[in-house]
Amino acid sequence: MPRPIEWQLGTVTGIQTETPTVRSFTLGLPEWLGHRAGQHVDIRLTAEDGYSVERSYSIASEPELAGQLEITVERIPNGEVSPFLHDVVVEGDRLEVRGPIGGYFVWETSLGGPLLLVAGGSGVVPLMAMLRHRARAGATIPTRLLFSSRGPDEIIYRDELDRLAGHGDGLEVAYTLTRQQPPGWTGYSRRIDDRMLDEVLRPLGSGARTYICGPTALVETAANALLRLGLPADRIRTERFGPTGT
Amino acid sequence: MTERFVTRGFVGRRTQPGEAGDLASRIPPGQYLTPDFPVLSAGPTPRTPLDKWTFAISGLVREPKQWTWDEFLALSARDWTVDISCVTKWTKLDMNWRGVSVDTLFENVELDPSAAFVIAWSDGGYTTNLPLGDVLNGQAFVAYEYDGAPLAPEHGGPARLVVPARYFWKSAKWIRGLRLQREDEPGFWESLGYHNRGDQWLEERYSGD
Numbered sequence: 001m002p003r004p005i006e007w008q009l010g011t012v013t014g015i016q017t018e019t020p021t022v023r024s025f026t027l028g029l030p031e032w033l034g035h036r037a038g039q040h041v042d043i044r045l046t047a048e049d050g051y052s053v054e055r056s057y058s059i060a061s062e063p064e065l066a067g068q069l070e071i072t073v074e075r076i077p078n079g080e081v082s083p084f085l086h087d088v089v090v091e092g093d094r095l096e097v098r099g100p101i102g103g104y105f106v107w108e109t110s111l112g113g114p115l116l117l118v119a120g121g122s123g124v125v126p127l128m129a130m131l132r133h134r135a136r137a138g139a140t141i142p143t144r145l146l147f148s149s150r151g152p153d154e155i156i157y158r159d160e161l162d163r164l165a166g167h168g169d170g171l172e173v174a175y176t177l178t179r180q181q182p183p184g185w186t187g188y189s190r191r192i193d194d195r196m197l198d199e200v201l202r203p204l205g206s207g208a209r210t211y212i213c214g215p216t217a218l219v220e221t222a223a224n225a226l227l228r229l230g231l232p233a234d235r236i237r238t239e240r241f242g243p244t245g246t
Numbered sequence: 247m248t249e250r251f252v253t254r255g256f257v258g259r260r261t262q263p264g265e266a267g268d269l270a271s272r273i274p275p276g277q278y279l280t281p282d283f284p285v286l287s288a289g290p291t292p293r294t295p296l297d298k299w300t301f302a303i304s305g306l307v308r309e310p311k312q313w314t315w316d317e318f319l320a321l322s323a324r325d326w327t328v329d330i331s332c333v334t335k336w337t338k339l340d341m342n343w344r345g346v347s348v349d350t351l352f353e354n355v356e357l358d359p360s361a362a363f364v365i366a367w368s369d370g371g372y373t374t375n376l377p378l379g380d381v382l383n384g385q386a387f388v389a390y391e392y393d394g395a396p397l398a399p400e401h402g403g404p405a406r407l408v409v410p411a412r413y414f415w416k417s418a419k420w421i422r423g424l425r426l427q428r429e430d431e432p433g434f435w436e437s438l439g440y441h442n443r444g445d446q447w448l449e450e451r452y453s454g455d
C-alpha cells in the first residue's frame with residue numbers, strides 16, 4: 001500500500017501582488033518532501049463547524065527551494081476559495097496543503113529539450129516552475145515561452161520573465177496581448193493561432209517537448225495547431241484549469 | 247492531523263443561491279458543484295474518423311468481439327442521468343447521456359471465469375483500470391451523446407466510457423475497447439500517483455488515500 005499524501009500545515013510567509021487580479025503566496029512547509037516542476041498541491045479550507053472545501057493550485061516555485069513553495073492565484077469573482085485567499089489571508093496565517101500531485105505534466109532538465117511552453121493567463125504558473133527550475137539548474141536547453149495575456153497589466157511574472165530571458169542562456173519569451181496593447185508594443189496582438197505557433201516553434205524544430213496550460217479554448221487551439229505543424233501527439237502535454245469558456 | 251484544523255476567517259459560500267439544501271447529500275467530500283462541463287486531458291484531443299472507428303472487447307473472452315461505428319449505434323442504448331465527480335474537485339449533477347450499457351456489450355461475448363479486471367483503452371494511448379465488479383449491473387456505459395447531441399471531441403467523443411460511481415478519470419474519453427484480464431494493471435493516471443480505485447465517496451483521490 002503506498003503511503004497516503006498527508007495534509008500538512010503551511011505558514012504563509014509572503015504575499016506578492018503579481019497583477020491587479022493575481023497574487024502569489026509563499027508557504028513555509030517544514031515537512032515538504034519536494035516536488036517536480038509542473039506538479040500541483042491541494043489546499044483545504046475548513047470553517048469552525050467543519051464545513052470544508054478543497055481546490056488545486058499549481059506550484060510556481062522550483063523544486064530547488066527547500067522547505068517552502070509558492071502558489072499563484074487568480075482571483076475569480078464570486079469564487080469560493082480564490083477571493084478568500086486574496087482578501088482574507090495575511091502573512092502568518094496557516095493553510096492546509098497536501099501534495100505534490102500529478103506526475104505527467106512535469107518537466108525537469110534531465111528530460112531535455114528543446115522545450116516549448118505555451119501559456120494563457122494563470123496557466124503560466126506550472127510553466128514558471130519549469131523555467132525557474134531550468135534557471136536554477138543552470139541549464140541552457142533551448143526554450144521558448146509563448147504567453148498570452150489580455151493586457152499589459154495582466155502579464156503575470158513579467159519582470160522575472162524578462163530577467164530570465166535576458167540571461168542569454170537559450171530562453172526566449174514571446175508575449176501576445178489579446179485585448180489591449182500599450183503604445184509601441186512589439187509583441188503579438190492577437191489570440192494564439194497557427195502562424196504564431198509556427199514562428200515560435202520553428203527555431204526549436206518539430207521535436208520540441210511541449211507543455212500547454214491555460215483555458216480550454218487556448219489549449220485546444222494550440223495543441224491542434226502544433227499537431228498540424230508536425231509535432232507528434234506524444235510530445236504535447238496539456239493541463240487546463242478554469243471553466244470551459246463556452 | 248488528528249485534531250481538526252480550522253482556517254482562520256473561513257466561512258465558505260455554502261450552497262449557492264437557488265440550490266436546495268438536499269443537494270448537499272449528492273456532493274462527495276471535498277467536491278463543489280459546477281454549472282460548467284470542464285475539460286481536462288493530458289494531451290491533444292485525438293480525432294478518429296468514424297469510418298475507421300471500432301470498439302473491441304478482447305482479452306479473457308472466448309471470442310474477441312469488434313463493432314464498427316454503425317454496428318455500435320445499432321446496439322440497444324438508453325438514456326442515463328447521472329452525477330459526475332472529477333478528482334479536480336468539481337461535481338456536476340444530472341448529466342444527461344445516451345449510450346450502451348457495458349452489460350449489453352458483455353452480452354455479446356463469453357467472459358472467461360478468470361476475468362477479474364477491465365482495462366479501458368483509448369485513442370491517444372490512454373488507459374484506465376477497473377475491477378470487473380465496478381462496471382457490471384448498470385454501473386458503466388459507453389456514451390456517444392451528451393445533452394441530446396453527439397459527444398464533442400474535447401469531451402471524449404465520438405464515444406467515452408462513463409462510470410459515475412468513480413472519479414471521472416475512470417470514464418475514459420475516446421474509448422476504443424475493453425480488455426479483460428486476470429490481473430489488475432494500473433492505467434495512465436493510476437501509474438502517476440492517482441488512486442487505483444477512485445471511489446469519490448471514500449475520497450480515494452491519490453494513491454494511498
Ligand SMILES: Cc1cc2nc3c(=O)[nH]c(=O)nc-3n(C[C@H](O)[C@H](O)[C@H](O)COP(=O)(O)OP(=O)(O)OC[C@H]3O[C@@H](n4cnc5c(N)ncnc54)[C@H](O)[C@@H]3O)c2cc1C
Binds near residue numbers: 073280
Ligand atoms: C490541476 C489544477 C491546477 C490549478 N492551478 C491553478 C493555479 O496555479 N492558479 C489558479 O489561480 N488556479 C488554478 N487552478 C484553478 C483552481 O483550482 C480553482 O478552480 C480556482 O481558483 C477557482 O476557485 P474558486 O473557489 O475561487 O472559484 P469557484 O467557487 O470554484 O468557481 C466560481 C465560478 O468561477 C468559475 N471559474 C473557475 N475557475 C475559473 C477561471 N480560471 N476563470 C474564470 N472562471 C472560473 C467556476 O466555473 C464557477 O462558475 C487549478 C486547477 C487545477 C485542476
